[in-house]
Amino acid sequence: MTDQTVSSALATRDTGPGAMVERYRDDLAMVMPSHVKPDTFVRLAVSVLRRDPRLAEAASNNPAALMGALLEAARLGLEPGTEQYYLTPRKMKGRLEIQGIRGYQGEIELIYRAGAVSSVIVEVVRKNDTFRYSPGRDERPHHEIDWDAADRGPLRLVYAYAVMKDGATSKVVVLNRAQVMQAKAMSQGSDSAYSPWQKHEEAMWMKTAAHRLTKWVPTSAEYMREQLRAQAEVAAERPSPTAPLPQPAGITETDDDAPIDAEFVDEEPSDWPPTAQPGAGARA
Incomplete structure (x- = not known):
């Protein structure tokens, strides 16, 4: 479906943004992991x-940007319009359009989905908190909070780590304000009044740390590749540890050097919907 065709879907009030999303339910369902319910x-x-x-208004201005954001959320199996996956308006060429941004709960969900961790800890540290962590000496950070304090002070640090199912602790990610602000500066539209960086600053600090943690723990994409390896070995009735793994449709590699919010919708969205690929409905 082309941008022009999508735009025509909003020609009357009866085919507004909500109606369009409902109409393309099956197209979105094609790329969802199996645990996601399309109706929900x-x-x-x-x-x-x-x-x-x-x-x-933003969805009506550029329906293709809306559907591009929803496609990304569907592919990742994250709930749109929640702290798993934000839908926000942003100004492009003087008018509002939809931008999709993964939230910190979405980053954590993708870690849990891999099945290798028992818990994920992501916390902010404020000026009046007590925080100690020495890499190589401490297994985990020591963080004390005065819960009776009327004001814990401004945001100072954020940290994240995972406890693996065997009890081991993953690498501990600790970021200071300057590092978080650097990530914010790389996020398109972060200075907009509509950006979650403005409306949900603490959550975006946590998202930044959780995103960095994904480099050190298994992710849902890695889990999917292991599942494919196991299925291939069973089908062949013999182990094949050196066999190349197929890349499931709808899963892309993560570029650790990319901006923290690299999931934003491109300025010139591609045609919608995409051509269905084999295996697009597989669990991500």
Whole structure:
């Protein structure tokens, strides 16, 4: 479906953004992991569009950007319009359009989905907190909070680590304010009044640390490749540890050097919907 065709879907009030999302439920379902219920996904997307007039306006201005963001959320198996996956309006060439941004809960969900960790800890440290961590000496950070304090002070640090199912502790990621601000500067639209960096600053600090942690723990994409390896070995009735792994449709490699919010919708979105690929419905 081309941008022009998508735009024509909004020609009348009866085919507004919410109605369009409902109409393309099956196209979104094709790329969802198996644990995601298409009806629930669509209901969440429609609900957030109908709740926020600015989002509805942005979706009407560029329907292809809306569907591109929803496609990304569907492929990752994250809930749109929540702290798993934000839908936000952003200004492009003087008008509002939809931008999709993974939230910290989405990053954590992708870690849990790999099945290798028992818990993920992501916390911010404020000025009046007590925080100690010495790499090589301490297994985990020591963080004390005065819960009776009226004001813990401004954000100072953020940290993240995972406890693996065998009890081991992953690498501990600790970022200071300067490092978080550097990540923010690389995020397109972070200075916009609509950006989650402005409206949910603490959550975006946590998202930054959780995203960095994914470099050191198994992710859902890695888990999927291991599942494919196991399936191939069973099908062949013999182990084949050196056999190349197929890349499942709908899963892309993570570029650790990319901006923290590299998931934003491109300025010139591609045609919608995409051509269905074999295995697109596999669990990510």
